[in-house]
Amino acid sequence: MNGLRPPRIELRSVVRTYAAGGADEVRALQGIDLTFAPGEFVSVEGPSGCGKTTLLNLLGLLDAPTSGELTWDGRPVGDRPERVRARLRLEGVGFIFQRFYLLPTLTAAENVELPMRARRLPRADRRARADALLAEVGLAGRARAYPHQLSGGExxxxxxxxxLGNRPGLLLADEPTGELDTANSRAILDLLERVRAARDATLLVVTHNPEVAARAGRHLEMRDGRVVRDVAEA
Amino acid sequence: MRGPFRPRPLRHARLQAVLAIAAMAAAVSLPVVLVSVGGGVEDHELTAIENSGYQIVVSAGGEHGIEHSHALAATIDRVTGVAEASPVLSIAIDAFPSGGSASPVLAEGVIPDAFSATLGPTESDLFPNPLPLGDPSDTVHFANGSYAGPATDDVLVSSPYAASAHLTVGATLDLGPTASQSQASPYTITGIFGVPKTILGPVGAFALVLPLSDLQVMCGYASGNGTVVPDASDTIQVAVSGAISVDPAKLSAVESAIQSQVPYYQVTSLTQEAAQLEAADSVLTGFYLALSSVGLVVGLLFLALVLLRRIEADRRSIGIRRALGLSRGSIAMSVVVDGLVLAAAGAVAGLLGGYAVVAALAADATGTVQEAASLAVFDPRLLGGIVAAVLVLSIVASLVAARSALRIEVAEALR
Incomplete structure (x- = not known):
């Protein structure tokens, strides 16, 4: 069972406002227009509070735009019901968080299997796929370890x-190396690049780290909820 | 949680689970105890009625309200379908065993042969047959109401009392209407009878059986001495002939015939008594369940609170699962399953706990409580119903908690 093929993603005049109309209204995104082609490696940079994570959440369908349109291959997805967005998220999006967010009560293999279980993959298939994925990331012998028994890099x-469990077309990473040392950071980035290239997946990485950003083929810079720079390398 | 190391928050989760299970167990054990003991006592009483040797009871309001019992029993004996009419006078008197201390006992005055004829199959095994009370028809002493004939002064003693007061057949026992031995007269113990299992406790089983006329004279219920109720008895127990006892229509006809003879007394069949008893017991069962529902509500509230606390502690985990694409339904289902597992564990613990409490009461309690507990009946259907109700209600409580889980904003939970 494969995930959705990498979609062409478009944001048109996307605005995301929190506490709209209230005294503490926050306009996290203020009219974003962006397009992401399948297979792109995009870095998103900018100071804290500029809207990077909000953009990532919208692209990953964790959040919905207040106004504007978000489409995958031309189909509006941003305003779909949560049930539909959850399905698209399950089949089409892979999230990598700065703080890893592994479930502490599950082993490494069970954590990897979790999205596959949600897709009702047969037990033997998801076991085999989890083992293969753990081997791919260099953790073949750590399948039964619990998160507290692993290092940060692991x-x-x-x-x-x-x-990568459901073979998504869109990989979203929020400061994926933020809590790692240099060697582990490099290993993770190598891994992400390898996966992106092998599967033609779209990879968006939010980062403050210039070294991470330097590995991307396209660079977005955000300030105050707007994209102030969008540069693609030749 | 598996693995060699248990992070602290998970230990707390385990503690919460234990508390929730304990609350549910307490909520389930209460109705288990009440309903099983109440049901057992009801069954026992109904069995006693079904096994009774008489089927119709003549009674009057007030204490010892039937007058002219000997004559009335003879009149009822002549009603077609009646096999035997047995007047019974029950009254507490005092007994003075030689060398022992005085104690109150329950005395039953009977006409020996009539009494024997109205004993049920279980009771008849408990008494000597015929009753060794000297004057089988209680006519010699009664002498048509003159009480001028010689009294037998025989008495039968219950086995618990005989054992307690070290009484044997042939011994003398002074009996009197009050605690003053100066008013007591000597009786000869001519037999010992067993007692059926009752809920009166061991003291209630301190009983005597003696001729009706002897007891009437002893307590002033005889004619010719100015008493208000001459030749008194509490009831006249009527045994019917042959197959009439199992034919409701014929039994009702006999009942009507007796009623026409004694329009001023109440005539009831044991079938009616059983129905009244069942109605009263169903009210009591309803009361038990209403009482139990208070405990159940508390248990379910506790379960919901524990689930809410867990959800609050698992906000991030729930956010992660949602971010990975798990549906709201699967999140809600996991909360409901969580609640069901806790409730089921609590229900099982409650069943076992309730059973253990009843067993402990039956083994170690005293008096009426011990007797009632020993009669407990664990009806699988009723207990299954209680467990099913608990599980259904726990689903409702879990859904309330699940609602809270579904309100968690994913992006916020992951911050």
């Missing part, structure tokens, strides 16, 4: 394996 590699 936890993030499990998180990457989990994100």
């Amino acid at each position: 936890e993030q590699r499990v998180a990457v394996a989990r994100a």
